[in-house]
Amino acid sequence: MPDPHVVTTKQAPPAEVRWAIVGTGDISRTVAPDFAAIPGARRAAVLSRSLQKARTFSEEFDFGRAFDDLDTLLTDPEIDAVYIATPHALHAPMALRAITAGKHVLVEKPIGVNAVEARKIAEAAQGQGVFAMEAMWMKFNPSFRSFIAQAHAGRIGDIRAVRGYFGLPFATEDSTRWSAERSSSTLLDQGIYPVTLALELLGKPSGIIADGLVRADGVDVTEHVTLRYDGGRFAHLAASMVQFIEPTASASGTSGWMTIPAPFMAASQYAIHIMDGTLNGTVFSSPEISRFDREGNGYVPMFRAVTEAIRRGETEHEWHPLRASIDVFDVLDGIRSAMAASQSVHDH
Template sequence: MPDSRPPSEVRWAIVGTGAVSRHIAADLAAVPKTQLAAVLSRSLTKARTFADEFGFAEAFDDLGDLVADPQVDAIYIATPHALHAPMALRAIAAGKHVLVEKPLGVNAAEARRIAEAARRHGVFAMEAMWMKFNPSFRAFVDQARGGRIGDIRTVRGYFGLPLGTVDSPLWSAERSSSTLLDQGIYPVTLALELLGTPNGITADGHVRADGVDLTEYVTLRYDGGQVAHLAASMVQFIEPTASVSGTAGWMTIPAPFMQATQFATHAMEDGLTAKLFSPEVSRFDREGHGYVPMLRAVTEAIRRGDTEHEWHPLRATVDAFDVLDGIRAALTPFPAPHN
């Protein structure tokens, strides 16, 4: 039976050896009270090469062997979308803490199953929504919520970058590839942070014949008349910036907004005019590749014996998936683009 006591140091494993895993491995090395315990890849050769490069103690090519390893406390899962929930559930059942690369699953049902399993087994579980732990993003949200620009009326969040090609794994129906889950999840999370759950959704977009969504344009509507305008794409550029507007000014985050280190505040002066051309700019330092604040916060939470983090609890992930599923249901497809 796994030791239920909080560890003095958290022994981390990483599943997957792609680009995100490389950033996570490098940033984990900068977090106090961590050990680099193990790496898992479908190829044992790749796992061993990755382990040697970043200083992990063990390498595996079988998930069952990894989750059975008593030298592993927590697992970062960075695999294709379709594998997130199955792998997380196996790790949780083995008593391991999990941090799952976004999206947590492919729909709200999977997110709920992970949340229920984590509660049942008493382990920490979280979607790796690193944006929420970015000091700049947290200050942006705190100022907006705190009334710096009056009552919030409009939120805008865009994230469109051409990614891969038609035969790329990023476009794979079998792997549950999705612009909404890859890019759109950031604007949706921003809207929920600032406005909460909407009462209406309209959406248009490009969807391939096999169901892989390529572009979405979304409007979320709220009871008080507030709106969120969101867009995401993996086939075209849509300026990856964000803003929030209120009754006393507005705030903007430059590209790419989910990892920006600054934002600008255009607040009313003397109750008459906004700072049109000379906004107040708030700047912050980036740690590592930007994952350090999240990894540090999760490591500290696990060491305390917490099973969730207040900045991104499982309830918030489930709520976001309810909206993501609602966007899918509401989406009116445009003719698919020629590729």
């Protein structure tokens, strides 16, 4: 039976995928070297607001031509796909322009700033018959994929609780992380990982409790969240860009628990603690450790999977379809609403 998430493109699939990177910030500099390790992917172009920055980036990472105008890049027939790594507020507008131009798109997370934008991208990509995906690299990490598979296979029994934290202080005030105009948000930048983890393990929640710290300009800087599920199951999540909150994760079940070390979204190992009939020391002292090799800076598995999907003529990847991004955003929007309600109570 065909996978419902795999859709065939209206276009003839390319023999190789000619990639352009849009944006030359820190994330682009981190992921650019990993493109070199992808069979069937050609580093074709880079775009920046500054042509000189684009040229410097292209020379450093061997990305071919340099552009400083998005429309010029998008009308170029020598480019098949664009990886968009700009500030949050530009993700959806740029993705929609690229899709309209017939380009395949991989959008750095978050795919937009709310569920409305995520749905617009999904609808546009379906209409144009091009590949579109949010670059949630965690879901392509071999260690993370194994962790999720083992949990769903019942290794720790029935999953009852999930925990995911990601707090790291970012003190540079002139960073795009602190810009209300650019839709900066701890929830969108860091909290999206714990939320994605929770939905992978427990699905969408029946209720949301959330609170945190929000600046006067609307930029959220810390949040702690409880997702409620039927039968007393729950997920406890937290994120911050002003303090450390141990960036680890766990899943707990009726016969044991599993842990991922820091940083959990990029870890290369995890541990399974299983109770072997009696509650003795082994459940604590002798966990089963699974280890995996890291490829490049960690983005190789995602870029390889997306490039292969495009070459097969698919418009989504089954490991992270657009429906999954929309589901996560429905929860993110719910968290923001719950935080706003909590802030209102505090104010009064």
